[in-house]
Amino acid sequence: MPRSDTATEDRRQPVIALDAVTVRYGTKRAPVTAVRDVQLTVAEGEFVVLVGPSGCGKTTLLRTVAGFERVAAGTVDVRERVGVVFQQPRLFPWRTVGGNIAFALARRGVPRPERAARVAELLERVGLPGTAGRRVWELSGGQQQRVAIARALATEPRVLLMDEPFAALDALTRERLQEEVRALAAASGTTVLFVTHSAEEAVLLGSRVLVMAAEPGRIVAELPVDLPREPPLAGHGLRGTPEFAALRQRLTETMRGVPEEVSEGVEAAPVP
Amino acid sequence: MSLTQAARRTTEPARKPPERSASSTPAGPSGTNSRLLALRWLALRAVALVVLLAVWHLVVVAEVWPRVLVPSPGDVWHAFVQASTTHDGVRGYSGHLLIEHLGVSLRRIGVGTGYAVLVGVPLGLVIGVVKPVAVVLEPAVTFLRTLPPLAYLSLLVIWFGIDESPKIWLLVIAALPPVAAATAAAVRTVPGDLVEAARSLGGGPLTLLLAVRLPAALPEILTGIRIAVGVAYTSVVAAETINGVPGIGGMIRDAQRYNQTDLVIAGIIAIGISGIALDAALRGVERAAVPWRGRT
Ligand SMILES: Nc1ncnc2c1ncn2[C@@H]1O[C@H](COP(=O)(O)OP(=O)(O)O)[C@@H](O)[C@H]1O
Ligand SMILES: [Mg+2]
Numbered sequence: 001m002p003r004s005d006t007a008t009e010d011r012r013q014p015v016i017a018l019d020a021v022t023v024r025y026g027t028k029r030a031p032v033t034a035v036r037d038v039q040l041t042v043a044e045g046e047f048v049v050l051v052g053p054s055g056c057g058k059t060t061l062l063r064t065v066a067g068f069e070r071v072a073a074g075t076v077d078v079r080e081r082v083g084v085v086f087q088q089p090r091l092f093p094w095r096t097v098g099g100n101i102a103f104a105l106a107r108r109g110v111p112r113p114e115r116a117a118r119v120a121e122l123l124e125r126v127g128l129p130g131t132a133g134r135r136v137w138e139l140s141g142g143q144q145q146r147v148a149i150a151r152a153l154a155t156e157p158r159v160l161l162m163d164e165p166f167a168a169l170d171a172l173t174r175e176r177l178q179e180e181v182r183a184l185a186a187a188s189g190t191t192v193l194f195v196t197h198s199a200e201e202a203v204l205l206g207s208r209v210l211v212m213a214a215e216p217g218r219i220v221a222e223l224p225v226d227l228p229r230e231p232p233l234a235g236h237g238l239r240g241t242p243e244f245a246a247l248r249q250r251l252t253e254t255m256r257g258v259p260e261e262v263s264e265g266v267e268a269a270p271v272p
Numbered sequence: 273m274s275l276t277q278a279a280r281r282t283t284e285p286a287r288k289p290p291e292r293s294a295s296s297t298p299a300g301p302s303g304t305n306s307r308l309l310a311l312r313w314l315a316l317r318a319v320a321l322v323v324l325l326a327v328w329h330l331v332v333v334a335e336v337w338p339r340v341l342v343p344s345p346g347d348v349w350h351a352f353v354q355a356s357t358t359h360d361g362v363r364g365y366s367g368h369l370l371i372e373h374l375g376v377s378l379r380r381i382g383v384g385t386g387y388a389v390l391v392g393v394p395l396g397l398v399i400g401v402v403k404p405v406a407v408v409l410e411p412a413v414t415f416l417r418t419l420p421p422l423a424y425l426s427l428l429v430i431w432f433g434i435d436e437s438p439k440i441w442l443l444v445i446a447a448l449p450p451v452a453a454a455t456a457a458a459v460r461t462v463p464g465d466l467v468e469a470a471r472s473l474g475g476g477p478l479t480l481l482l483a484v485r486l487p488a489a490l491p492e493i494l495t496g497i498r499i500a501v502g503v504a505y506t507s508v509v510a511a512e513t514i515n516g517v518p519g520i521g522g523m524i525r526d527a528q529r530y531n532q533t534d535l536v537i538a539g540i541i542a543i544g545i546s547g548i549a550l551d552a553a554l555r556g557v558e559r560a561a562v563p564w565r566g567r568t
Contacts, residue, residue: 066472083472090469093564094487103483107474137567155473 014079015159015191016042016065021074023060034060036216037074044080044158047185047192049206050219051199051255057217058195062163065193080191083157087164089144091136097123097147098132104154122150127180142173149181159191166201178204199251203227203244211254221254223247343534348541351534355523365535366526368518374542377520378550380436380511381504384443388500392448393493396455400489401481406456417449421507429514439511439519446507447500454496458489491562498554505547 018040026032035057042048050058063069064076066084091100098119105115119132126146136144145165152160162181166174182205185192196202202209203225211221227243238244325345331337332344343351355370364370399406399413421442428438462485470484509521516522520539527535559565 068468068472084469086465086469088465090465092466092470092484092487093567094490094562103470103475104473107479135563137564151473 013044014041014077015044016040016079016193017075017077018061018065019075019077021061021064021076022072023057023064023069024072025060033072033216035064036218038217038219040210040219042159042191042193044191045189047182047194047205047207049194049196049202049209050212051196051202051209051251052212052217053214053255054197056212056214058197058212059163060217061212062161062193062195066161078159080158081155082159082161083152083155085145085149085152085160085162085165087167089136089141089148091144091147091151093136095136096132097128097134097136097139100136100147101132101151101154104151108155118154122154123147125153125184126150127176140173142169142177145169145177149177149184153184157190159193160185161193163195164197165194167196181205199248199255203248203251204238209251211251223251223254340531340533343537347534348537351532352538352542355535355538365523366517368523370520370523370538370542373518373520373523373539374546376518377508377512377543378546380439380443380519381501381508384440385447385497385501385504387440387444388447388451388504389497391444392451392496392500393455395448396452396493396496397459397481397486399452400456400459401485410456413449413452416445417453419445421446421510422513425510425513434515438514439516442511443504443507447504450499450503451493451496454499455489455493458492458496459485461492462488491558491565494554494558494561498551498558501550501554502547505543505550509543 018038021035021038021040022033023035024031024033038061040061050061052058060069062084064071065078066082067076067078091097092103095103098116101119101122102115105118106112110118116132120129123129123131126149128143128146128150131139131143131147136147139147145168149165165181166177169177178201181192184190192205194205196205206225209223209225210219211223212218213220225247227238227241227247329345332339332342336342339347352370355365355373357369358364364372368376395409395413399409424445425438425442428441432438432441459481466488467480467484470480475484508519509524512519512521513525516525520543524536524539527533527539
């Protein structure tokens with residue numbers, strides 16, 4: 001298969017480094033190990049996708065990187081400021097669209113007089129110009145998710161963590177947002193750790209795909225994605241290429257094969 | 273998501289945010305239909321009221337009870353007019369028009385509830401987020417809430433005399449528990465995912481409290497305030513049992529002393545109607561202040 005550029009990426013400064021991380025939920029007496037002994041290094045500028053069946057610990061791993069979960073074992077080292085985009089937009093309904101973004105700007109210490117201009121600029125970047133004064137519930141799900149992305153970008157994160165951000169959207173909106181996120185990340189050099197359960201989305205977005213399996217949640221395979229992403233093939237143009245189809249096929253097989261191979265007795269996870 | 277919904281941690285299953293469309297706003301034939309229906313319910317209410325007045329009138333005419341005890345609707349209306357006008361050189365009742373009595377009481381309710389909100393909201397916030405404070409103060413708030421205002425009126429009179437301050441104190445004590453309890457309960461049930469989102473944007477504890485928990489709790493806080501106003505309303509007559517004139521409670525109290533049953537009833541009706549109006553106004557304020565309620 002295509003030449004992997006993992007070697008070159010390894011030389012870059014790691015911005016996320018998880019070492020032997022285990023996360024447990026539940027009580028001491030009845031613990032649930034959501035993630036066990038995970039090793040994960042993400043270099044600056046990488047677009048890493050975590051893919052796996054539901055319940056395999058993707059969200060847990062992402063939340064651990066975000067600092068929302070306490071690890072039971074191992075170390076978490078995140079060098080840069082992170083921004084998080086959740087599956088649901090999680091916008092503040094008592095604030096306008098612009099107010100939601102201004103909240104993030106205020107946290108970054110952007111002085112009040114400069115906020116309006118920055119809000120307008122960020123909304124422009126996510127394709128929602130002129131919507132600063134709108135109430136959030138007037139927007140569609142896709143538009144709300146764009147605002148959530150703009151709000152996360154407002155903190156100028158060097159690392160963007162995204163947890164199935166497009167899973168709740170219709171196919172067309174999803175395609176458009178996938179393309180935009182890929183372009184945004186490429187243009188700004190932002191490191192992205194992206195969670196999905198879709199092999200298609202993983203190959204489309206990632207420069208490296210990590211496959212997870214459940215019970216306990218762990219990373220079982222790694223797949224470098226080395227696809228041409230120059231203008232004619234950027235974004236969804238990629239989908240029609242045989243390379244894309246082959247890679248997606250390989251990933252699907254890896255995902256399908258993983259549960260039976262690695263831990264017997266676990267029922268095969270559904271692959272979308 | 274609704275604000276009362278418990279914090280949901282995981283991200284599945286996918287809940288699709290409601291897509292708004294033009295058809296979701298009532299318009300056209302269904303709009304006029306519902307308006308007609310509302311009109312019909314209003315008519316039913318009017319009919320019920322007329323029936324009530326008629327039965328009342330008949331009972332009085334039949335002299336089931338002595339007229340001093342049960343005056344007719346006409347007597348009550350007369351007492352209302354007398355209390356609302358200057359006649360024979362007497363201004364209303366005890367030198368004040370009924371509307372002025374009512375106004376003084378409303379002012380007391382407003383001031384009392386105002387202090388209750390000023391103290392109750394911060395108190396509720398602290399109770400809601402600081403566990404040790406909750407352990408100590410929550411039973412105290414519940415204790416206060418269960419007391420009938422007349423029970424502590426005597427104490428307030430001993431401490432503060434018989435002028436304005438014991439009345440205000442009584443209303444504050446009556447109105448504070450619902451505000452504090454509603455605020456505490458509301459900040460506790462603020463959706464965890466909003467708090468988490470704010471935290472991921474760099475919000476510190478104070479920002480989370482004032483810029484996330486407080487506004488997220490606002491719908492329930494406003495409901496608590498509306499309940500507090502209602503409690504103050506039912507307590508104002510108690511507050512005005514001693515030296516309550518001017519004041520609608522004081523007026524009723526005096527009228528009772530002189531067996532002016534018609535004026536007592538007129539006063540009760542005035543309290544009831546103004547209470548309904550105030551409640552409707554507060555609901556309006558609630559809707560205007562939290563337009564997102566039920567929409568996310
Ligand atoms: N707050 C929690 N309490 C208890 N168990 C949890 C909690 N969150 C997740 N889990 C469990 O941890 C495992 C991994 O969950 P999660 O990280 O959400 O998976 P994914 O995002 O891949 O669907 C699952 O078995 C899930 O039931
Ligand atoms: Mg998940």
